[in-house]
Every structure is written in C-alpha cells, then in structure tokens.
Amino acid sequence: MSESNRLRIAIQKSGRLSKESQKLLKGCGVKFTVNEQRLIAPSDNMPIDLLRVRDDDIPGLIMDGVVDLGIIGENVLEEEQIERQDTGKPAQYKKLRELDFGGCRLSLAVPNEFKYDNANSLEGLRIATSYPNLLRRYMKQQNINYSDCMLKGSVEVAPRAGLADGICDLVSTGATLEANGLYETDVIYRSKACLIQSTTEQSPSKQALINKLISRMNGVITARESKYILLHAPTETLDQIVALLPGAENPTVLPLNDDTNRVAIHAVSSEDLFWDTMEELTALGASSILVMPIEKMMG
Ligand code: ATP
Numbered sequence: 001m002s003e004s005n006r007l008r009i010a011i012q013k014s015g016r017l018s019k020e021s022q023k024l025l026k027g028c029g030v031k032f033t034v035n036e037q038r039l040i041a042p043s044d045n046m047p048i049d050l051l052r053v054r055d056d057d058i059p060g061l062i063m064d065g066v067v068d069l070g071i072i073g074e075n076v077l078e079e080e081q082i083e084r085q086d087t088g089k090p091a092q093y094k095k096l097r098e099l100d101f102g103g104c105r106l107s108l109a110v111p112n113e114f115k116y117d118n119a120n121s122l123e124g125l126r127i128a129t130s131y132p133n134l135l136r137r138y139m140k141q142q143n144i145n146y147s148d149c150m151l152k153g154s155v156e157v158a159p160r161a162g163l164a165d166g167i168c169d170l171v172s173t174g175a176t177l178e179a180n181g182l183y184e185t186d187v188i189y190r191s192k193a194c195l196i197q198s199t200t201e202q203s204p205s206k207q208a209l210i211n212k213l214i215s216r217m218n219g220v221i222t223a224r225e226s227k228y229i230l231l232h233a234p235t236e237t238l239d240q241i242v243a244l245l246p247g248a249e250n251p252t253v254l255p256l257n258d259d260t261n262r263v264a265i266h267a268v269s270s271e272d273l274f275w276d277t278m279e280e281l282t283a284l285g286a287s288s289i290l291v292m293p294i295e296k297m298m299g
C-alpha cells in the first residue's frame, strides 16, 4: 500500500452518524463534496480524503493503520476491539475525543409478558444480538449462562419470530422496543460517537494537520454547547444575576447611557439558558435578555 501524504478520515457512508460527521468536518473548515457513488470524497482546500464506509469497517481500518482518523460509535469500536483481542489481531487505537452526537445505550430487553426480577432472571435465555462480544463480557461479569443468536439486523423482531427469548440491542428513545412489545431490563453499555486515530506514527506534517483539526473540533463543539447572552441588569442585583448564568463567571459589564442604576451584561454561557432561568432573571429585574447561538470559539 502506498503511503499517502493526504490525511485519511473514515466516516460512515450513510446512517445515523454520517450527516453529523460531515457537518462536524465542514464546521472545522474542511471543504468537500460527497458523490454518492464514490467511496472517497477528497477535500479541495486541505490535504484530506474522506473514506465513506460501513461503520462496522471503521475500527478495523484504524487498528490496521489503513486510515489515519475515524469517527465511530464507541459501541462498534469496543465490540471490534474485544473481537480482535480474542483472535490476536491488531486492536490498538487512540481515542482523541468524545463527540456530541450518536448517543445511545446497548441494552437487554425482554417481551412484556416475561417476568424479570434481576439479571439472574436471564439465566438460560437465548438472546439475539449484533453485539455478541459486549453481551458476553456483561453476562460473564454477572455470572449468567445464556446462548446467543447472532443477527446483523432486525434484532427487535427476533423474540416474536421465535428466534430468541430476549434481545441485546441499541436503544435511544425506547420507541422501537415498545413497538415490538419489549421492555428494557439492563443497560450494558453507554455509547457516543468518538474521534479515533491509528497508533501508526504520523509524519510531522500529518500530525500537525491532525492537531489543527482537533483544536478546531474543540472550538466547534464548545461553541455548539455555549450561548452568547446579552441583558440589562439593575446594579444592586448584578451578582445574583451573574450567578444564574451557567459557566459565565467573568462577564463583561458595561454602563448604559443616562442610566446609572442599570448596566449591560455580555456573557458566554457554557449551557443553553432555559425559560425557567430567564424567568428568574426577569424576577431579579433583568430586561432585554437576548440568547444567541455562537458559531465558532477559539482561545
Ligand atoms: P452501516 O450501514 O454503516 O453498518 P448501521 O446500520 O450499522 O450502519 P446505524 O443504525 O446507522 O448503523 O447506527 C450507527 C451508530 O449510531 C450506532 O452504532 C450507534 O453508535 C449510533 N446510534 C445512536 N442512536 C442509535 C439508535 N437509536 N439505534 C442504533 N444506533 C444508534
């Protein structure tokens, strides 16, 4: 395989992580156009190629050092790592950071008519799953015997189809479980999307590009989690008002024209401001409250 000077980033081709992964990279200033027919989307303003693949392939591509960076759900990453450790294949990667999307949990669920008291109720069941390794690790910790039924998809219909007694599958809202007459019993793994890097040593120029991307990504994600807040406040309740703004310890306080009893506050808050807080602020005499999104942050 030829060594490329271009940084290769694997992202999911289509599915729950693909749009967010593309949006994050675009937010970091990486320009590219996706052609649905093509595996590779080259960036036209940075030495970066995006590889659009099935999410199951991303951990292996990183662990084999075939691509440099990847955006992947921790559930798929951990499942593949256990598999590779058990079969003696390369299983190393560096986790650069957790991302702010792709949140879900891997849970055990059983039909509504099944009587569940505790994890021991699962003894001897047949469980359908796409995550046999994470399931085995959990059942071993709990000391429960079971048999598994490996399904790559449609896991939630396995009990009704008579293929299994219960399932171990990804859940976010629980609506799919409910629609299939199942209920959640044990959460066995909580997952988010993350950015990973291969452990292969990078050339200084590639590593510098990776560092730049990480720093921009930190800026994009912090900005998404933050709000810019402007308001007018009576000077006598200033401290109480500032205390209500989450993570805005050092706001800018400016005088107002012709009003010595009130000041303007400009602050970056580390969280959104909810209606309840806005109402508490007005109760303290705050007025002209503006909450605005922030596009980018640095330094
Ligand atoms: P591919 O075709 O790439 O193999 P897939 O069908 O395996 O796609 P998706 O359903 O698109 O995968 O899910 C990708 C990842 O999104 C999951 O592995 C998980 O990390 C995350 N995710 C977030 N919420 C959910 C959910 N409710 N159900 C399934 N996955 C979720």
Ligand code: MG
Binding pocket: 054, 055, 056
């Ligand atoms: Mg998949």
